[in-house]
Amino acid sequence: MDELFRQELDPKRIPLAVRRRPTSIAQIRGHEALTGNDGVIRRSIEGLSPFALVLAGPPGVGKTTLGSLMATERRARFVSLSATTLSVKDIKELAANGQRLRELGEIEPVCFIDEIHRLSRTQQDVLLHPVEDGSFSLVGATTENPFVTLSPALLSRVEVVRLSPLSDGTLDELIRSAVRDEEMEIGDDVVESIVAHANGDARAALRMLERAIGAIPRHQGVMPRIERVPYIPEAIGIDRSSHYEMTSALIKSMRASDAAGAIDWLAHLLVAGEDPRFVARRLCIFAAEDVGPDVPDALLFADATYSTVERIGMPEARIVLAAAVLRLSEAPKSRRAIDAIDLAMTRAATSQRQQVPPHLRGSITQIEARYHGSPSQPE
Incomplete structure (x- = not known):
């Protein structure tokens, strides 16, 4: 009965980003330094020992694809998991299955954990x-x-690879290659627009291209040409990695x-x-730490900025x-x-507990000292 409803899935109904996914490490673009002969990805694949890598980078740069292809080229079983649903029991079962495979003389599986930063400390400890x-x-x-986001114990056992x-x-090449395979043409200005709005994200670029392909009319005997993108998304929200890097650049x-x-990096943060309020808090810290007591109104200005930003919000807060x-x-x-307090705290932490001199004690302390220190009265 099921055969009556079983149909071959039309490849065109598979999302373009999935259809364009590389099928070998050699097809990966943009990370040649990692996938080349001396790259950490290539060395991990060809090594005899199990490896432990954490691929850190923004969305759409190929982290999942790399994990899958590393298993394929190593001829190992690929187990894809998400930290949002992974349990301690799952980790223990995976470890036991891997041990059994090794005892049978087979290659241990490659375990891919998406969003590994979401693992709890307990889950990270079980991974160790x-x-x-x-x-x-x-x-x-x-x-x-x-x-x-990861514990020092887990970090000591993995190699962090930045993507x-x-x-x-690379995005320009990816878009034009996809258009050729779709037997279409595309205007240079459309490619530039997609690249500019994709922000280094291949998945986002291919989604925009797919919308553009779906919006053009088809005429018999005429090669379709993409002249515009029907919908350009707003700025992609900031990820935590960019959050730290842009904030550091501002400071x-x-x-x-x-x-x-500084204004340029402030603009990048706000557009992202x-x-x-986070930016305003950082300005308060900067006023005390970097401008310091020699300009006493700086901290007052920063504090007023925080209060005003909290009251009025965006978009007017950008001016403040x-x-x-x-x-x-x-x-x-x-x-x-900051230099004065850090030096004083270092002295306080490394010296024995210091008694407060009598002339610096409060009045109540002095009264207590006189009371406890006075000679005993004869009974």
């Missing part, structure tokens, strides 16, 4: 032993900073008194969707933040406050 003894090869994928956003040239530009550069960034960037810099 099977990763260390090679029960399976591990490929973790994360869009966040693994040095922040950068795909270059404009370092201000520290260098580069007001133009950063919470303006810009004013504060310019003011703090152009202010004289002094780290006297």
Whole structure:
């Protein structure tokens, strides 16, 4: 009966991003330094020992594809899991199955854990032993900073591999190749528009291209030509990795008194969707840490900025933040406050407990000292 309803799936109904997925490591574009003969990906595939990698990078740069192809080229079983649904029991079962395969003389499986940053500390601790003894090869994928989200114990057992956003040239090549295979033509301005809005994300680029393909009319005997993209998405929200990097760029530009550069990074943060209150909090810290006590109104200005931003919100908050960034960037810099407190805290932490001198004690303490220290009265 099932045969009556079983049909061959039309390849055109499979999403373009899936159809264009590489089928071998050699087809990977944009990460040649990692997949070449001396790259860490190639060395892991060809090595005899199990490997443990964490691929860290923004969406759409090929983390899942790389994990799958590493298993394919290693001729190992590929187990794809998500940290959002993974349990401690799953990890233990996977380790036991991997051990059985090794005892049978087979290659241990490659375990791919998507969003590995979402694993709890307990789950990460359970991973430690099977990763260390090679029960399976591990490929973790994360869009966040693994040095922040993963435990030091797990980090010591894995190699973190950074995947950068795909270059404009790589995305241009990817789009034109897909258009050729679809037997179509495309305008250069359309390619440029897709590349600009994809922001280094191959999946996003192919989704936009697919919408453009679906919107053009077809005429018999005429090669279809893509002249526009019917829908351009708004700016992609900030991921935590970019969050840290852009914030660092803003602070370092201000520290260098580069007001133009600081404004540029402020704009990047706001366009990417950063919470303006977070930026205002960072400005308060900067005012105390980098401008310091020599410009006493700097901290007051930053504090007023935070209060105003919290009251009015976006989009007007952008003007308030810009004013504060310019003011703090152009202010004289002094780290006297942070240097003084850090040095004093180091002395306090490394010295024995210090008694407060009598002349610095409060009045109540002095009264107690006189009471307890007075000579005893004869009975």
